Amino acid sequence: MIGVIVVPGHSPLMHGLDANRSFALLPLGDRPMLQHVIESLAAQKITSIELIVSHAPKEVESLLGNGDRWGCRFRYHLATQPDRPYRSLKIISALKDQPWCLIHAECFPCIDLPSVKASQPVLLYGSVQDDPAADGQQAVAGSSVWRGAAVFPAGSVTDAFASQSIDELRQQLESMAASSEATVLHVSQWLDGSTPAALLETQTALLDRRFEGLMISGVERESNVWISRNVVIHPTVELVPPLYLGPNSRVNRGVRLGPNVVIEGECIVDSDTSIEHSLITAGSYIGQGLELNKALVDHNLLINVRLGTSVEVVESFLLGGLKQVRRSNMLARILEPILAILLIILFLPVSLLSLVVYALLRRLTYTPVRMVQLPARENEVASRTYPLLCLGADAWVVRRVAGWRTFLRQFLPGLFAVAQGKISFVGLPPRTVEEIEKLPSDWRALYLEGSSGLITEAALSLSDPRDETQRYLADAYYTVRRSFLYNLKLFFQYFGRVIFPGGPGLL
Structure with missing residues (x-):
């Protein structure tokens, strides 16, 4: 089976988190979510992977390389029209001879994909009521939504298929499912990073070890508390599991971290601050005496997941970025x-x-x-x-x-x-x-x-x-x-x- 991963571009739901990178590169635990997707596919022996990238391609290729690290072969395709990313499918000749899975990297189904028999398209569905991604959507009990993942038989790529937009493909596949031309398979577990709320919910599930096979690096100092290298923690800091502290970070006196907190790395959390159910991206500074709950911080960008709002903080003593200078100016x-x-x-x-x-x-x-x-x-x-x-x-x-x-x-x-x-x-x-x-x-x-x-x-x-x-x-x-x-x-x-x-x- 061949894996085709569509790496997402910009999304208004991300409140600017994807300004300089695809939001599939946001951290999920100790590594970018896209890396979790790649490692899951490699573990399933899907070693031929085509990546369609429309935004920040250099960052994606810098992270993944040519695939040797995982025993895979990667090929990259640039989608010049982000809303129509499937045109590259026409030049992937192997799709004519082998079944293939389509994955939109912001939503990855946690199932054994090669075991899915695809004599016709198989759409992987998730329940809306269990979907934390649906900001602004009303959850309807028992209803389902297609999250962009499917398994296709060989030779299913046509010119009409490849020229569609994401919404047009969704409508076509759901119409095929309604007329029994496609099979619907319900999946209960997803790596979902399509919105800040979904990312935090997935992060919580990962820290709680609900995803079989997904690992977190670093030393587990106590149950569900992972500390990476070069982390400086003041003796008065309270660590409430589960949480992950990334490399080269510093946590000052009187700080309370956790539960369900990820600090990506190269960060400073200043004195007397409390952080719960939140994600702090690399190189961020968190000021003194703050209380963060269900929030994402990317340097001076603060996203409040509970309210669905965001703000860029101009006062650097509250939130800011720490630029790591590796070479002399x-x-x-x-x-x-x-x-x-x-x-x-x-x-x-x-x-x-x-x-x-x-x-x-x-x-x-x-x-x-x-x-x-x-x-x-x-x-x-x-x-x-x-x-x-x-x-x-x-x-x-x-x-x-x-x-x-x-x-x-x-x-x-x-x-x-x-x-x-x-x-x-x-x-x-x-x-x-x-x-x-x-x-x-x-x-x-x-x-x-x-x-x-x-x-x-x-x-x-x-x-x-x-x-x-x-x-x-x-x-x-x-x-x-x-x-x-x-x-x-x-x-x-x-x-x-x-x-x-x-x-x-x-x-």
Whole structure:
């Protein structure tokens, strides 16, 4: 059997969630819903899959690739008219010789498709009264609806079939079912992401393990509580199962999460916030003291499922997006060395005076310490090193809070490495090969993907820089928050701390 998946385009029911991606790529548990569909088909030995995509094709192909990951063969077809996506069926020659299943990716039937015998079209129906997708529809007891899934015999694609719109095909197939030219098969379980309400209901069923064969990755810390890698959770956080916390996320003090919550990853949930029956997409920031119930949050977009409304929140301290910067900005790479040279010239008298004072009092001189240049792969750690000047070889050994001493011993000598482009002004703490090798595996993976800097989150925020747990929390927090504006904020905070020494930080 051949699988034909129609990946949906825009839908007004999604309230803008599909602006930059197909809503089939929205998370269902720990992975996009479309990936669940692919994995279910692969588990049923349907390995030849044709994907018809009308919106964000690059994102779909980037997620799935060529199918080797699942032992499948994928072919992609671009639907230039999203409302008539079936025209590509005419060029799929294998449909003439083999039975095939049509799946609209937002609604996937949880049955064994190859076991369906299709001497005539078999329409897979679901009950309206069990359909959480029907926003605005009145549920009628005992009535059914065709959800876009069907099994067809070989050779069923005609020119008339392929030229129809989605609504026209629906009408034709339902007319065929009424005249017994097609068979109706009722299916009780569906992966339904056609609306925000349907997605949350399906998410709840997945977290409750109601879908046989669908797995959630991550460590199950307790029953139905899955925690992925590099997640920082404050000890005062209350976790109410079932829920899933995605990678590189941070949950601050006093937060209550669950039940039925999915946080996709790269997210921050700030202090004293409560989230229930909700989905938070990747890279979102949730502010302090909020209460979210039956909601979807995509950066600053808030969808209230109970009211069927949405709003874009303009106040970034309430909701916002956290942009993950994996590569240095070109403008910053040009400006930082220039600024470093200017600062070297400006503070040259201070540098020379501090060198004389430390040499006389503590016999310390400028010493190059070899640090690992970030980002780096695991096998590159030993080879990607550079000399970072500091006053005394122990200047970076003991982590210190920002102040006049770190400014003289670390910042001023380190400007030479910034001028050479080896390190940034703001980033993760520079570390030696030996220090990196001693880090736990999760911490090391997070660190090697980042960028190092003379000014660090730990130096500004920690109450005790020697505490390993707090240092990890600071690294994870910076990795999620880092952006040009956030780096600029830390830069000025650092100089403010040098001029006006303050108390302990927030973390």
